[in-house]
Amino acid sequence: MKRREFLTVAAGYAGLVVARAQVAPPPHPAVAAAAGPFALPPLPYADHQLEPYISARTLSFHYGKHHKTYVDNLNKFTAGTDLAALPLEDVVQKTAGVVEKAAVFNNAAQVWNHTFFWKSMKPGGGGQPQGKLLAQLEKDFGGFDAFRKTFIETGLAQFGSGWVWLVTEGGALKVVKTANADTPLVHGQKPLLTCDVWEHAYYLDYQNRRKDFVEAFMDNLANWTFAAAQL
Numbered sequence: 001m002k003r004r005e006f007l008t009v010a011a012g013y014a015g016l017v018v019a020r021a022q023v024a025p026p027p028h029p030a031v032a033a034a035a036g037p038f039a040l041p042p043l044p045y046a047d048h049q050l051e052p053y054i055s056a057r058t059l060s061f062h063y064g065k066h067h068k069t070y071v072d073n074l075n076k077f078t079a080g081t082d083l084a085a086l087p088l089e090d091v092v093q094k095t096a097g098v099v100e101k102a103a104v105f106n107n108a109a110q111v112w113n114h115t116f117f118w119k120s121m122k123p124g125g126g127g128q129p130q131g132k133l134l135a136q137l138e139k140d141f142g143g144f145d146a147f148r149k150t151f152i153e154t155g156l157a158q159f160g161s162g163w164v165w166l167v168t169e170g171g172a173l174k175v176v177k178t179a180n181a182d183t184p185l186v187h188g189q190k191p192l193l194t195c196d197v198w199e200h201a202y203y204l205d206y207q208n209r210r211k212d213f214v215e216a217f218m219d220n221l222a223n224w225t226f227a228a229a230q231l
Contacts, residue, residue: 036078037078054221071107071111077103078104109182109183112183122226128224136173147173161198164214165177169188190230
């Protein structure tokens with residue numbers, strides 16, 4: 001092959017590689033036509049893109065089984081009711097604390113919490129945020145390292161299943177934990193970032209080492225661009 005022909009082929013191949021890199025990941029197999037008004041939202045990345053911190057196997061089970069089941073149950077429990085016509089966040093707000101609507105709340109809140117969790121991570125994430133969010137963390141926690149320590153310790157302090165959150169409340173940043181399906185949405189707090197500390201979020205990869213998982217989330221996965229956009 002002549003040099004000019006070789007360069008032409010090489011340039012074409014390089015362009016193809018770049019084009020493929022820019023293509024969004026294909027829909028997960030779990031994303032299908034919803035059997036009701038609430039649908040499983042697509043993941044913002046492919047199953048394998050959070051490795052080695054979250055394996056494709058864990059993400060596939062967590063998203064494709066657990067999250068999907070909450071969506072399916074929500075559609076089942078709201079079928080034929082006025083709630084079926086409401087936005088998801090409104091369903092969460094209207095059913096919070098209503099004993100006879102506990103099943104609806106649990107599934108609606110878990111759909112919302114999980115969707116927020118996926119957005120709270122990105123490939124190549126972690127480290128420190130920048131700009132306004134970093135300044136606010138330094139103001140309210142005394143520094144990013146102090147915030148990181150508080151976030152990890154709060155995640156470990158959540159007994160059993162639940163979530164650890166970075167939220168805003170009353171103009172200040174706070175780290176809070178919620179149990180089971182509970183969510184800051186119903187406590188007058190605005191979530192910025194969350195880490196799921198239910199065992200199904202990490203057990204296949206970390207077994208009982210929750211601390212290692214929350215540290216990996218903070219240091220390698222946290223999506224500070226998303227968190228800053230919530231301010």
